[in-house]
Amino acid sequence: MKRVLLAAAVLVFAVALNAQKNPDEVMKLNTEKHDFGKIPQGPPSADFYFEITNISNSPIVVESAQASCGCTTPEVPKEPIAPGATAKLKVSYNAINLGAFMKTVTIKLAGLDQTKVVQIVGEVMEKGKYDEYVKANPQAAPVKVEAAKDASTDKPVEKTKTSTKAKTTKTKTKTGTKS
Numbered sequence: 277m278k279r280v281l282l283a284a285a286v287l288v289f290a291v292a293l294n295a296q297k298n299p300d301e302v303m304k305l306n307t308e309k310h311d312f313g314k315i316p317q318g319p320p321s322a323d324f325y326f327e328i329t330n331i332s333n334s335p336i337v338v339e340s341a342q343a344s345c346g347c348t349t350p351e352v353p354k355e356p357i358a359p360g361a362t363a364k365l366k367v368s369y370n371a372i373n374l375g376a377f378m379k380t381v382t383i384k385l386a387g388l389d390q391t392k393v394v395q396i397v398g399e400v401m402e403k404g405k406y407d408e409y410v411k412a413n414p415q416a417a418p419v420k421v422e423a424a425k426d427a428s429t430d431k432p433v434e435k436t437k438t439s440t441k442a443k444t445t446k447t448k449t450k451t452g453t454k455s
Contacts, residue, residue, distance in 0.1 A: 304331050338352040
């Protein structure tokens with residue numbers, strides 16, 4: 277009888293562990309990877325807003341967002357995201373180092389053990405070479421982006437995009453493990 281009760285308790289515990297939701301079950305991102313294209317070296321930073329939509333029936337909270345290095349700075353939404361609502365996770369890249377880059381940001385939601393990883397990629401060019409590139413490729417000139425709202429104040433934020441061809445692609449990533 278003790279063995280049956282022990283086996284039942286282990287089964288209930290195992291089912292409870294498997295009931296843990298993963299981030300893809302409660303949120304949807306507008307993209308998991310953003311390509312800045314070619315950007316000039318130095319300030320201002322290159323910014324992108326990942327849009328997080330709550331697809332669950334209860335509010336979700338972005339507990340933290342951690343970048344893979346100090347040159348990338350994520351800003352998490354300060355308020356819970358209501359069911360069906362969308363919030364913005366701002367990711368800024370400080371374009372100091374020349375060359376191609378690929379950085380990740382790990383998003384942690386409150387109450388979930390698994391995380392979600394997003395990426396930013398691009399290429400930093402010397403300012404003079406970037407200017408020559410833009411002159412030779414007029415379609416690569418910086419463009420004005422639509423006003424985004426600051427997640428903490430809900431006020432419009434105007435930014436000039438410093439990228440050339442901004443490509444956004446979706447990629448599948450494994451969640452819950454760090455490599």
